[in-house]
Amino acid sequence: MNPRRKKRLAIVGSxxxxxxAVAGLVLYALSQNIDLFYTPSELxxxxxxxxxxxxxxxxxxxxxxxxxxxxxxxxxxLKVSFKLADMKTPxxxxxxxxxxxxxxxxxxxxxxxxxQGIVANGELVNHNVTGLSIEASEVLAKHDENYMPAxxxxxxxxxxxxxxxxxxxxESKG
Amino acid sequence: xxxxxxxxxxxxxxxxxxxxxxxxxxxxAAILLSIGLVWALLFxxxxxxxxxxxxxxxxxxxxxxLSMGIYFGMAIAALCSLVWQLKLADASAAAMAPVGAVFxxxxxxxxxxxxxxMWGTWWIWDxxxxxxxxxxxLYLGVIALHSAFEDxxxxxxxxxxxxxxxxxxxxxxxxxxxxxxxxxxxxTVSKLGKPxxxxxxLWPFLFCFLGFAMLVAVIVCYRxxxxxxxxxxxxxxxxxxxxxxATHK
Numbered sequence: 001m002n003p004r005r006k007k008r009l010a011i012v013g014s015x016x017x018x019x020x021a022v023a024g025l026v027l028y029a030l031s032q033n034i035d036l037f038y039t040p041s042e043l044x045x046x047x048x049x050x051x052x053x054x055x056x057x058x059x060x061x062x063x064x065x066x067x068x069x070x071x072x073x074x075x076x077x078l079k080v081s082f083k084l085a086d087m088k089t090p091x092x093x094x095x096x097x098x099x100x101x102x103x104x105x106x107x108x109x110x111x112x113x114x115x116q117g118i119v120a121n122g123e124l125v126n127h128n129v130t131g132l133s134i135e136a137s138e139v140l141a142k143h144d145e146n147y148m149p150a151x152x153x154x155x156x157x158x159x160x161x162x163x164x165x166x167x168x169x170x171e172s173k174g
Numbered sequence: 175x176x177x178x179x180x181x182x183x184x185x186x187x188x189x190x191x192x193x194x195x196x197x198x199x200x201x202x203a204a205i206l207l208s209i210g211l212v213w214a215l216l217f218x219x220x221x222x223x224x225x226x227x228x229x230x231x232x233x234x235x236x237x238x239x240l241s242m243g244i245y246f247g248m249a250i251a252a253l254c255s256l257v258w259q260l261k262l263a264d265a266s267a268a269a270m271a272p273v274g275a276v277f278x279x280x281x282x283x284x285x286x287x288x289x290x291x292m293w294g295t296w297w298i299w300d301x302x303x304x305x306x307x308x309x310x311x312l313y314l315g316v317i318a319l320h321s322a323f324e325d326x327x328x329x330x331x332x333x334x335x336x337x338x339x340x341x342x343x344x345x346x347x348x349x350x351x352x353x354x355x356x357x358x359x360x361x362t363v364s365k366l367g368k369p370x371x372x373x374x375x376l377w378p379f380l381f382c383f384l385g386f387a388m389l390v391a392v393i394v395c396y397r398x399x400x401x402x403x404x405x406x407x408x409x410x411x412x413x414x415x416x417x418x419x420a421t422h423k
Contacts, residue, residue: 009257016338023342027353034354036300063355109294111223119357140294143224145362146370147231153222160223 037063037119039086040100043132054124061121062100062134063142067093068114070101077172078165079105087117101130104139108163111141118142183260185402186411192395199395203388210381218378230288232379235363236386238281241309242344244274244390248316249341252334264330265405267337268320269397273390275313282306293357301350302358305343312340326405 001009027034032047038060046053054060064084071082083099102120112118122136153160181187214232221228248270255263285303286296297303316333323329351360362370363379371379406412 005257012253012256012338016341019339020342023346027346031354034301036298036354036356039355109292111292138294140298140357141292142357143292143359144370145359147224147228147362147372147375148222149219149372149375150222151219152372 037061040064040084041086041098043100043124044098056124056126058124059122060124060134061119062102063087063117063119064100065093066112066114066116066118067099070099071114074169075166076168077105078107078169079103080108082118084118084120101127101133102136102139103127103133104136106139107165108139109141110162111143111160112139112163113160116141117144183262185262185265185406185409188262189399189402192399196392196395199388199391203385203392206381206385206388210378210383210385214378214382218375219372221375224292227288227291230284231362232382234281234284234288235379236383237277237284238306239383240386240390241274241278241281241306242347243387244270244277244394245309245313245337245341245344248274248337249344252337255330255334256338261327261330261405262402264326264334265401266394266398267316267330267333269394269401271313271316271320271333273393273397275310275317277390278306278310278313282310298357300356300358301354302347302356305347305350308343309340309347312336312343316340 032050032052038047038054040062042048043054043062045051062084065087067083067085071080073080081101081103083101085093085097085099102118102122104120104122119140119142120134120136121138121140122134125133125135127133182191211232215229218229218232220226248267251263251267251270254260255267282303285306289298290296315336319333319336320329323332350356351358363376403412403415
């Protein structure tokens with residue numbers, strides 16, 4: 001390679017490394033703001049590096065797995081509450097895991113079910129029964145990266161059914 | 175070591191070389207895409223949670239990974255153009271940019287259409303979606319710079335610098351789902367060793383992916399040849415080519 005090309009390559013290379021380093025540092029510094037949601041354990045213990053905790057009344061997103069058996073639906077209207085626990089693989093739930101209760105009124109996304117990943121957007125409140133809870137205005141389903149044909153899923157005991165609503169519940173929405 | 179590559183820096187050689195490649199790329203694209211899309215959209219089993227909606231995966235994932243792949247190709251072309259000042263590298267980058275922009279737009283639109291029924295929202299500002307949107311803006315910026323200057327060398331230089339600076343975004347898109355928590359799921363196919371998908375769903379995906387990759391090759395080849403002709407229109411070989419075509423008709 002002739003010296004002029006070598007020089008140009010060195011300039012391009014060092015500029016790229018410089019920009020890469022800047023981008024890396026900026027993203028590292030902002031990493032907590034780039035996270036889309038808090039996990040239930042971060043809500044009680046704070047973020048891993050900074051111990052940052054949201055304050056009461058703040059609007060936050062919380063993400064976690066719906067704890068099996070925790071979904072309570074009101075038969076009269078669309079009010080629903082459920083508990084979220086941290087996402088982990090393989091999926092397992094313990095009584096002692098930090099959990100957060102989410103209160104929501106509205107239609108749940110098609111993928112909602114027990115054990116599914118959910119991101120809820122709402123206000124952090126101190127509920128008199130369940131402690132730190134979320135009054136959600138929006139519930140989104142977080143799909144995982146696993147795809148499976150229905151027959152295979154059933155043989156593994158993983159069937160999925162959409163949440164169904166009665167006429168009465170739907171009418172209450174007004 | 176790179177001596178064998180040197181003849182291809184000549185526009186005429188490259189023009190005829192890509193001309194010989196085109197029929198192969200076209201045939202492969204037609205075969206792979208027709209097998210892959212029919213298999214994927216009609217015969218692959220439906221997903222246990224998403225039902226048939228998951229089939230958008232077969233368009234969305236190839237479009238998204240090719241949008242990044244094309245950008246990577248453009249970044250290499252930009253490097254060659256800035257360091258070795260190859261005019262053909264500029265022509266190839268100009269040929270790739272609009273194709274990449276369209277594939278990025280396809281990835282964003284199909285993802286949005288899938289997100290509404292599955293997640294419950296068209297759009298969310300999570301790290302994956304936002305960085306892919308930035309990729310679209312980078313493509314649009316590169317296209318704009320290529321056409322902003324009368325002088326093609328200057329245009330290639332300006333667009334090349336933007337392309338290289340923007341290439342920082344590629345690892346961010348790729349690893350966004352691992353570095354931060356996002357609504358977008360992790361990657362299904364590119365996990366080494368163990369894809370999170372059953373084989374009868376994965377095979378049609380491979381056909382679709384390679385088919386779309388070949389389609390990109392075909393379109394980029396056509397655009398590249400077009401760029402070569404446009405940029406060398408006063409050369410004798412181009413004039414001969416054109417007049418030979420004209421008398422043929």
